[in-house]
Amino acid sequence: MKNLKILLYLIPVIVILIAGCEKFNNESSGVMPQRELSTNVEQNESTKDAVTKIPSEPLPYTKKTDAVNQQTSGADLKLSERLVVKTGKMTIESDKYDEAEKRISEITNSMGGLIVNSTSSANASGKKQGVITIKVPSKDFDKLVAQVSTVGKVSSQNISSSDVTEEYIDLEARLKTQKELEERLYKLLQDRTTKLSDVLEVEQKLSDVRQKIESTEGRMKFLRNQADYSTLTVSIFEPSLLETSSGGGFFYELGQAFKSGLKGFTKVLASVITILIAIIPVLVLVYIIYRIIKKILKKNKTVK
Structure with missing residues (x-):
């Protein structure tokens, strides 16, 4: 009887404990999914952020852009190193042609240049004249022009330059x-x-x-x-007496004018003689016809 009473007291306690355990289990099971869901949401958000950030980091595009920039900067670098072709022409009057030629040769050698062509001749009055073509490093071209100008009296000068950088870059690409x-x-x-x-x-x-x-x-x-090498063409001449534009001198020009006049007169005289020879047969024929007509008319007057 005593044991039965104890059992009756224990049954409510056991029921309460069982109910409490079930409640605890329900609460525990309810919290875990929430944590897992929260974790999944956080992971999804992180993944979403990562996916969203991928396009904003243009790694391949940046490399390509860098390559293009390098090519562009390379082109700019080439453009900054301009290729300019310089050429010039000078005409110099010198009393002594040989000394002037020797001086120009010394100036050229001192600048590491070379004379690529040299021609000379004497005119009718015995004065020498000639042309010298010089090539020197482009950096010394202006210096060359200045020093050659001191060799004699400069009567004319023409300096020109041509930028061939764009053509060179185009050839490189081609x-x-x-x-x-x-x-x-x-x-x-x-x-x-x-x-x-x-x-x-x-x-x-x-x-x-x-x-x-x-x-x-x-x-x-x-x-x-x-x-790399600029070209200067120098014409040198020795002055003649009463120097003219052609460099021959007054007496030479006078002689040339006399020769030209004599040649022209000879041509005119030859033309006149040619015409006379051509019309002589016609004149003879006209004269014969005239004599015949005159004789006929005279005979008619005699008959009357």
């Missing part, structure tokens, strides 16, 4: 394209599966491309050489 095409054709030529007819066609195109490459490289070399 050469790069041609070499890329040459490389592709060469690889295609090495393909053993290519047909013989295709091989011949590729070889022909490869030959054409190589000719274009040689032509482009030749033009680039010419422009670079022209820009």
Whole structure:
């Protein structure tokens, strides 16, 4: 009987404990999904943020842009190194041609230049005149002009320059394209599966491309050489008595005028003689007809 009473007291306690455990389990199970959901939401938000940030970091585009910028800056660098071709012409009067020529040669050698052409002759009055073509490094061109001007009296001077930078850069781009095409054709030529007819066609195109490459490289070399070395053409003459524009002197010009006049008179006289010879037969015929008519008229008067 005593044990029954104890059991009756324990049953409500057990029920309460069971109910409390169930409640605790429900609360625990309710909290965990919320945490997991919260964690998932945070992860999704982080992922979403990461996905959103990927396009805003233009790594490949930045590299491409950098490459383009490098090419552009390279072009700007080339443009800053201008290729300018300088040329000049001078006419100098000197009392002694040989000394002037020697002085110009010394000036040229002192600047590391060279005389590429030199011609001279004497006019009718015995005075020498000639032309000297000089090439010097472009950096010394102005200095050359200044020093050559001191050799004699400068009667005329013409200095000009031409910027060939854009043409040179265009040739560089064209050469790069041609070499890329040459490389592709060469690889295609090495393909053993290519047909013989295709091989011949590729070889022909490869030959054409190589000719274009040689032509482009030749033009680039010419422009670079022209820009590196400037050209000055100097004309020298010794003054004659009463020097004229042609450099021959007064008496020489007088003699030339007399010769020219005599030649003109000879031509006129020859023309007159030619005309007379041509009309003499006509004049003879006219004279014969005139004599016949006159004789007939005289005979008629006698009959009357």
